[in-house]
Amino acid sequence: MRVIKETRQMFRLTEALRRQGTTIGFVPTMGALHDGHCALIRAARRQSRTVVVSIFVNPLQFGPREDFTRYPRDLTRDMHLAKAAGCDVVFAPDASQIYPSGFCTSVEVAGLGDRFEGAARPGHFRGVATVVAKLLTIVHPTDAWFGQKDYQQAAIIQRMVLDLKVPSTIRIMPTVREADGLAMSSRNVYLTPEQRAQAPALYRALSWGKRHILDGERHAARVEAGMRRMVQEQPLLDPDYLAVADAKRLEPMSAIRGRAVLLGAVRVGTTRLIDNVLVDVP
Amino acid sequence: MRVIKETRQMFRLTEALRRQGTTIGFVPTMGALHDGHCALIRAARRQSRTVVVSIFVNPLQFGPREDFTRYPRDLTRDMHLAKAAGCDVVFAPDASQIYPSGFCTSVEVAGLGDRFEGAARPGHFRGVATVVAKLLTIVHPTDAWFGQKDYQQAAIIQRMVLDLKVPSTIRIMPTVREADGLAMSSRNVYLTPEQRAQAPALYRALSWGKRHILDGERHAARVEAGMRRMVQEQPLLDPDYLAVADAKRLEPMSAIRGRAVLLGAVRVGTTRLIDNVLVDVP
Numbered sequence: 001m002r003v004i005k006e007t008r009q010m011f012r013l014t015e016a017l018r019r020q021g022t023t024i025g026f027v028p029t030m031g032a033l034h035d036g037h038c039a040l041i042r043a044a045r046r047q048s049r050t051v052v053v054s055i056f057v058n059p060l061q062f063g064p065r066e067d068f069t070r071y072p073r074d075l076t077r078d079m080h081l082a083k084a085a086g087c088d089v090v091f092a093p094d095a096s097q098i099y100p101s102g103f104c105t106s107v108e109v110a111g112l113g114d115r116f117e118g119a120a121r122p123g124h125f126r127g128v129a130t131v132v133a134k135l136l137t138i139v140h141p142t143d144a145w146f147g148q149k150d151y152q153q154a155a156i157i158q159r160m161v162l163d164l165k166v167p168s169t170i171r172i173m174p175t176v177r178e179a180d181g182l183a184m185s186s187r188n189v190y191l192t193p194e195q196r197a198q199a200p201a202l203y204r205a206l207s208w209g210k211r212h213i214l215d216g217e218r219h220a221a222r223v224e225a226g227m228r229r230m231v232q233e234q235p236l237l238d239p240d241y242l243a244v245a246d247a248k249r250l251e252p253m254s255a256i257r258g259r260a261v262l263l264g265a266v267r268v269g270t271t272r273l274i275d276n277v278l279v280d281v282p
Numbered sequence: 283m284r285v286i287k288e289t290r291q292m293f294r295l296t297e298a299l300r301r302q303g304t305t306i307g308f309v310p311t312m313g314a315l316h317d318g319h320c321a322l323i324r325a326a327r328r329q330s331r332t333v334v335v336s337i338f339v340n341p342l343q344f345g346p347r348e349d350f351t352r353y354p355r356d357l358t359r360d361m362h363l364a365k366a367a368g369c370d371v372v373f374a375p376d377a378s379q380i381y382p383s384g385f386c387t388s389v390e391v392a393g394l395g396d397r398f399e400g401a402a403r404p405g406h407f408r409g410v411a412t413v414v415a416k417l418l419t420i421v422h423p424t425d426a427w428f429g430q431k432d433y434q435q436a437a438i439i440q441r442m443v444l445d446l447k448v449p450s451t452i453r454i455m456p457t458v459r460e461a462d463g464l465a466m467s468s469r470n471v472y473l474t475p476e477q478r479a480q481a482p483a484l485y486r487a488l489s490w491g492k493r494h495i496l497d498g499e500r501h502a503a504r505v506e507a508g509m510r511r512m513v514q515e516q517p518l519l520d521p522d523y524l525a526v527a528d529a530k531r532l533e534p535m536s537a538i539r540g541r542a543v544l545l546g547a548v549r550v551g552t553t554r555l556i557d558n559v560l561v562d563v564p
Contacts, residue, residue: 011447018301099445100445103445104441105390105445107388107446108390110386137449159384160387163385163386165419167297
């Protein structure tokens with residue numbers, strides 16, 4: 001497995017590969033790899049001749065009071081995991097490679113990024129869209145894999161790629177979960193044992209909401225209130241939002257119909273966890 | 283010469299060409315071609331195996347009270363001129379090709395676009411950066427040519443390409459002028475004979491400013507006041523800004539040093555004309 005730190009070198013490698021007609025699968029990550037990332041890498045492996053995994057903790061997508069400095073970093077461990085999952089090339093640039101001196105360009109997707117995570121984390125999705133636009137230009141993959149866990153992020157990236165005509169196909173893979181249902185996340189390591197024990201209530205609440213809708217409930221407000229109550233039963237969980245939204249436009253629904261997404265975010269101490277489930281209403 | 287209207291077809295053509303190692307020169311235009319555009323096309327011709335000219339009147343870069351609807355359009359004439367200058371492929375998409383339904387992504391370059399044209403035309407440079415980012419992705423040229431006449435636009439595009447790691451080299455060509463010094467512009471056709479007769483005062487004022495600086499003047503305010511006076515001598519010209527700025531950061535200077543750009547914009551009836559000259563101070 002190769003490790004590349006320089007943007008120019010990364011670009012030249014995939015440029016040469018694409019010229020030969022090689023398919024390139026790309027999994028952008030911030031490192032701290034877990035089974036969710038590895039599932040993305042394995043999916044890329046199955047469909048691509050060359051698999052590139054980027055490891056870059058993107059300062060632009062963290063707010064000033066967020067966990068940029070304490071975000072877990074362990075390049076050696078990440079490289080072993082990436083290799084085992086089938087990665088050919090790790091792209092691990094420094095921030096100066098991605099954000100040269102005087103950097104001042106941003107990519108923004110209006111509308112889709114306004115609510116939920118966008119409301120809770122101002123500037124977050126601008127940071128995400130900007131770095132993903134750059135990474136897709138540098139790696140120019142045939143396909144790029146993202147996890148459904150970051151549902152709003154995935155929707156924004158799909159929209160951006162469509163709008164800017166980026167010649168890569170975006171593929172979204174199902175959320176990978178712990179045995180008790182907690183969505184895999186690099187931030188789970190922040191949790192104390194007590195917090196960890198209560199954290200699965202987020203997924204339980206979303207699953208309850210989904211079942212309730214499939215059983216015939218069509219009032220979003222009732223589903224949302226029920227999900228919130230379930231989260232609040234856990235004293236260490238502080239719900240931010242628990243919402244039913246249109247799965248495509250990410251706008252709130254009052255009467256549930258078509259494809260909906262149940263989105264949740266909770267604060268657990270200083271950690272923030274998110275999760276979501278999809279539900280199709282006939 | 284080929285004419286392509288579809289984004290996908292354009293992308294595939296240049297993708298195939300680049301795979302063969304062919305250099306692609308690109309001149310993005312809004313049509314209404316004049317000798318300035320033709321100089322860009324000829325420059326692209328000299329350096330590239332394949333020359334692509336786009337003709338697209340970009341709605342996103344016009345303000346609600348600007349001249350989008352009356353902007354001159356004559357595709358047949360433009361195609362003849364482009365061909366004569368050495369163009370191989372004209373890319374002439376409809377707006378629906380460039381801005382599909384639900385389009386909501388934008389590219390913005392902070393700072394450089396705040397003053398001068400950016401202040402006079404809110405949203406203009408966001409529209410320019412967004413469409414150029416898209417066109418560079420669709421055409422993915424080796425080199426793209428722009429005119430110095432739109433100095434601030436050229437600076438913004440160069441910054442965007444650097445920041446987003448767009449793999450094209452941006453080349454800026456000198457402004458082409460009429461015999462009396464007026465910068466060539468598609469908007470010159472709007473001028474009445476009386477307005478046309480007074481319009482060259484903008485370039486005369488900028489040239490006077492440059493000469494004055496080369497003669498030793500270092501106070502930007504004095505140069506600016508002198509240029510404004512010269513423009514105001516023409517009763518049909520209404521100066522917007524006449525300014526001395528740092529040529530790189532496009533920030534105003536009080537004491538002139540290094541490389542400066544003298545920027546001017548004037549209103550002539552309902553038409554707006556811009557121009558600029560560079561000056562190096564030892």
